[in-house]
Amino acid sequence: MHEVSIMTEALRMAMDAAKSAGATRVLKLRLRIGSLSGVVPEALRFAFDVVVQGTMAEGATLEIETVRAACWCATCQAEFECENFFNECPRCHDVSGELRRGREMEIADVETS
Amino acid sequence: MCQECGCGSGGDDVKIGAHTHEHEHHHHDHGHSHGKQTLNLNRSLMEKNALLAERNRGFFRAKKMLVLNVVSSPGSGKTTFIRETAARLGASLRVGVIVGDLATDNDAARLRTAGIPVIQITTGTVCHLDADMVAKAAAQLDLDALDVLVIENVGNLVCPADYDLGEDLRVVLLSVTEGEDKPLKYPPMFHSANVAVITKCDMAVAAGFNRDLALANLNRVSHHAQIFELSSKTGEGIEAWLDYLIKQRTAVNDK
Numbered sequence A: 001m002h003e004v005s006i007m008t009e010a011l012r013m014a015m016d017a018a019k020s021a022g023a024t025r026v027l028k029l030r031l032r033i034g035s036l037s038g039v040v041p042e043a044l045r046f047a048f049d050v051v052v053q054g055t056m057a058e059g060a061t062l063e064i065e066t067v068r069a070a071c072w073c074a075t076c077q078a079e080f081e082c083e084n085f086f087n088e089c090p091r092c093h094d095v096s097g098e099l100r101r102g103r104e105m106e107i108a109d110v111e112t113s
Numbered sequence B: 001m002c003q004e005c006g007c008g009s010g011g012d013d014v015k016i017g018a019h020t021h022e023h024e025h026h027h028h029d030h031g032h033s034h035g036k037q038t039l040n041l042n043r044s045l046m047e048k049n050a051l052l053a054e055r056n057r058g059f060f061r062a063k064k065m066l067v068l069n070v071v072s073s074p075g076s077g078k079t080t081f082i083r084e085t086a087a088r089l090g091a092s093l094r095v096g097v098i099v100g101d102l103a104t105d106n107d108a109a110r111l112r113t114a115g116i117p118v119i120q121i122t123t124g125t126v127c128h129l130d131a132d133m134v135a136k137a138a139a140q141l142d143l144d145a146l147d148v149l150v151i152e153n154v155g156n157l158v159c160p161a162d163y164d165l166g167e168d169l170r171v172v173l174l175s176v177t178e179g180e181d182k183p184l185k186y187p188p189m190f191h192s193a194n195v196a197v198i199t200k201c202d203m204a205v206a207a208g209f210n211r212d213l214a215l216a217n218l219n220r221v222s223h224h225a226q227i228f229e230l231s232s233k234t235g236e237g238i239e240a241w242l243d244y245l246i247k248q249r250t251a252v253n254d255k
């Protein structure tokens, strides 16, 4: 996966927001990453340590919130948590490929000073 | 860092055609501080690419060009398929190509030798093309002399799935020498495809290819996709694909 590209973009968005708010430092970044996004949190952390060097976010904390994937069952008109793209509904056993959550790659918030 | 493809840093080592993509310099404005505060963003990390992709789409639409984003594993036959498509369309539809490659320009050279206008993007350690790279590469092609722009993405079924380039059609290739379960292993890519092409059909028997199983898997994952089966080598099955392409280009022209 493209963890470095993603982390670079997250840092850019965080620093833009911090500068617009008149801050001089980024202390913390919080990301929201879906369990089926393909992004590996460990690789994100590694990338983070590299890309923050020499920026206003140097020394900042990275918090990654994992969003557990969920499928939508049209038969039951309900969601169920899942680990894959195609899953059997635990209630009616129909197979659903309609993912409702789990592909997220988002920046939630930034702590600045 | 990247188990899948060895993807590295974004930016400084990307080369597009004759130009080197410059690394952007960050200007630090040191304004006064307001103490500790939390800024809520709740934004997608892909939003910049999505915006640039929409800009590309609008630009290509204005040029009345049909744009394809061709993706597959390395070696599935993208370059050969694109070369055959362009050659067989001949003067009826003029094809230009943007080709992404991690390191070499072999593919660009193969296409150029066939007389096809081509711009090479060397992505270095980056495992996918993005909308910005495509915009810069397209600016180096004479688009008014083209009807169809084919983008050969980096050989990788993971990362390119997340990057919209502004294409009209995403075309995923699956060769008969790969596993029939590829669609199940890479659902986001196969699910997002508008067209799925089974390539190297001339080798199906030798490769012990289970056609029914491959089609069942494609129908399951790529259920929105138009499916073609062909051989770029013998030309078998390629007519149906060309007919489809011509219809798609007419549809773009009428929009």
Ligand SMILES: Nc1nc2c(ncn2[C@@H]2O[C@H](COP(=O)(O)OP(=O)(O)O)[C@@H](O)[C@H]2O)c(=O)[nH]1
Binding pocket: B072, B073, B074, B075, B076, B077, B078, B079, B080, B081, B107, B155, B199, B200, B201, B202, B203, B230, B231, B232, B233, B234
């Ligand atoms: N037999 C056969 N070989 C093919 C076909 N298409 C491509 N190849 C071969 O497969 C190899 C990889 O093809 P290439 O177009 O470079 O794949 P790419 O990496 O996806 O661009 C080359 O040796 C091609 O000659 C086909 O339809 N039939």
Ligand SMILES: [Mg+2]
Binding pocket: B078, B079, B080, B107, B152
């Ligand atoms: Mg190629």
Ligand SMILES: [Zn+2]
Binding pocket: A073, A074, A075, A076, A077, A089, A090, A091, A092, A093, A094
């Ligand atoms: Zn159900």
